[in-house]
Amino acid sequence: MKIPSLLCVAVAFLGCSDPDPAPGECPANAVVNAGHRGTGVKADDNPLPENTLPSFEQAVTEGADMIELDVAHSADGVLMVIHDASVDRTTSGTGCVGDLTVAELQALDAAAGTSLEGTGVVIPTLDEVLAAIDVDVNIEIKVHEGDCSPTDRAQTAADVVAAIAADTADRRIIVSSFDADALSAVADLDPDIYLGLLTLVFDDAPLAEERGFDALNILSIAVRDATDVEAIRAHGLDVNVWTENSAVNMANHFTSGVDMIITDEPDVMATARAAWCADNGY
Numbered sequence: 001m002k003i004p005s006l007l008c009v010a011v012a013f014l015g016c017s018d019p020d021p022a023p024g025e026c027p028a029n030a031v032v033n034a035g036h037r038g039t040g041v042k043a044d045d046n047p048l049p050e051n052t053l054p055s056f057e058q059a060v061t062e063g064a065d066m067i068e069l070d071v072a073h074s075a076d077g078v079l080m081v082i083h084d085a086s087v088d089r090t091t092s093g094t095g096c097v098g099d100l101t102v103a104e105l106q107a108l109d110a111a112a113g114t115s116l117e118g119t120g121v122v123i124p125t126l127d128e129v130l131a132a133i134d135v136d137v138n139i140e141i142k143v144h145e146g147d148c149s150p151t152d153r154a155q156t157a158a159d160v161v162a163a164i165a166a167d168t169a170d171r172r173i174i175v176s177s178f179d180a181d182a183l184s185a186v187a188d189l190d191p192d193i194y195l196g197l198l199t200l201v202f203d204d205a206p207l208a209e210e211r212g213f214d215a216l217n218i219l220s221i222a223v224r225d226a227t228d229v230e231a232i233r234a235h236g237l238d239v240n241v242w243t244e245n246s247a248v249n250m251a252n253h254f255t256s257g258v259d260m261i262i263t264d265e266p267d268v269m270a271t272a273r274a275a276w277c278a279d280n281g282y
Helices: 053-061 126-132 153-166 180-189 202-210 226-233 247-256 266-279
Strands: 032-036 066-073 079-081 136-141 173-177 195-199 215-219 238-242 260-263
Touching: 032 053, 032 238, 032 266, 053 066, 053 126, 066 126, 066 153, 079 126, 079 153, 126 136, 126 153, 136 153, 136 180, 153 173, 153 180, 173 180, 173 215, 180 195, 195 202, 195 238, 202 215, 202 226, 215 260, 226 238, 226 247, 247 260, 247 266, 260 266
Parallel strands: 032 066, 032 260, 066 136, 136 173, 173 195, 195 215, 215 238, 238 260
Antiparallel strands: 066 079
């Protein structure tokens, strides 16, 4: 039996119910604050390099309940935490992630172009992140095609499932992907893992339901109000939105009753959540 909701805080094999907030408890506090690649994507105004330990640690400091990260294989079969198929955008190097060994990948400066450049920040492995960070984790399986080697869905699923099984922390780990087949490969190996289908549109809700997934991880601006949330819930799915950085829009999502907000700004969400609770008498 899969974990039915992001509100559950037990790990998957323990099982749990799908509780409503306790009487008098602010419902916005049940909405998961998920730090996108830590504290956001690489940008001139972001001093913390995406998908690195400093960014994940800062997200937790800012109030994230969960961190969201991306994984892809190195040439020697290690799951690396990196968004792109190549290292060009986010490191000091060039080339495809899948063509470089873990040693070669970790010789690159993963903070190139940020204030942490030259301080020893590297592309972490998934195992290194799980060992360093205590909060819940959303692992996104990246399925790459094109100039770099195509993603091996079956092997990636197997290695993600193995990493989750080996994790000893008392936390939830969920898996998301834009690729339904990658998620189904995870489900075939461990049907208890919570799965979220990433999408831009409502039209993928029937597919997520048919495949037995747990959530639709949908573009934030596609979810306008509680009616939209209920339309997704009618398919037996949780509603997780991405990537939302506006406090005003976050407040609207609290009102609509989404389950998770993935954000580049965990501190903005923490403040917006407290404000919503105060404004609504909690």
